[in-house]
Every structure is written in C-alpha cells, then in structure tokens.
C-alpha cells in the first residue's frame with residue numbers, strides 16, 4: 087500500500103492561500119512583489135527581478151547585500167523574502183499534519199539530499215529547456231515544495247528574481263548549496279525532522 091499523497095492534497099494549501107499568487111501585492115499592508123511581468127512589452131529582455139515593487143514602486147531591498155549569498159546574513163535575506171506578499175503567506179502558513187508526519191520520517195541529512203535532488207532534477211536547467219517553468223513545483227504534497235515557494239527556489243523565474251542567477255545559466259555547486267541551505271531554513275522552522283529537537 088502506498089502512502090504517497092496525491093495531487094488532490096494541493097487544495098489544503100491553495101484554499102488557505104486563497105487567490106494569492108507570486109505576482110500578488112498588498113502594498114497597503116507592506117507586502118509587495120519584485121517579480122517583473124514579462125508579458126509587458128516594456129519589460130522584454132530584462133531580468134525577472136524588479137528592483138522596486140512592481141505595484142507601489144518602493145525600493146525596499148538591498149539587492150547588493152542579497153546577492154552576496156552569505157549564509158551568515160540569511161536572516162536579512164529571509165526578512166526580505168517576507169516583504170513579498172506571496173512568500174509572506176507561505177512563510178506564515180500552518181503546515182498540514184500529513185506533511186509534518188512525512189517530514190518527521192527524514193533526518194536532516196536525508197532531507198537535505200532530497201532537496202538537492204529536487205533542485206538538480208527539476209530546477210537546474212535552462213529556463214528555455216524546462217517544460218512550462220513556474221509550474222514544476224506543486225504547493226501541496228511535501229514540505230520541500232512549500233519551502234521552495236517560500237524561498238523563491240520554485241522555478242528559474244523566481245531564482246532570477248531572488249538569487250540574481252540568470253534563468254538560462256546552469257547553477258554551480260556553490261549556488262545549489264546556498265539555495266539548499268535557504269530551503270532548509272524554512273523546513274527547520276516549520277517542522278521537526280527525525281532525531282531533531284525543535285529549537286526555540
């Protein structure tokens with residue numbers, strides 16, 4: 087008997103998130119969006135990263151500091167991710183029990199290897215070679231997928247936005263490791279892994 091939850095689990099997440107998507111803004115609540123809309127002609131050829139909020143135009147992120155990819159400064163990075171309406175919602179989501187239980191079966195090392203595998207198999211390709219980039223990461227099923235949405239590692243578009251890595255560039259080991267540690271930060275904050283005492 088397989089315990090693998092199916093796609094229908096997605097509703098548990100999408101229902102809570104309502105009609106929020108990665109391009110949503112709630113600037114009046116200080117929740118913005120820095121993902122450029124490439125369907126607009128004026129944006130053609132530009133990076134997915136918009137230095138200012140696409141809605142209110144405010145400049146709220148120190149992008150040079152973000153682009154250092156310094157794990158010692160990850161608190162600042164996570165604070166910035168939480169200025170985006172969509173990611174804020176995912177950071178503050180209550181994790182469904184099935185997902186907690188599934189995560190509790192893995193040690194931190196096993197979880198990390200799984201993250202690296204997903205990044206290598208589904209994300210680390212040129213955007214033009216991915217079948218419908220931005221749809222490859224579900225929301226339900228696994229804490230890793232949620233972590234990817236929370237940390238901007240769900241697709242090449244969001245990686246270009248938050249990590250400043252060109253969507254057509256194959257990421258090196260250092261970059262993959264950085265993305266992995268940011269994902270692990272979300273996972274460690276949201277669930278308790280096997281043999282892992284929950285930190286305060």
Ligand SMILES: [Zn+2]
Nearest residue numbers: 113118139142
């Ligand atoms: Zn805004």
Ligand SMILES: [Zn+2]
Nearest residue numbers: 220240241244
């Ligand atoms: Zn994405």
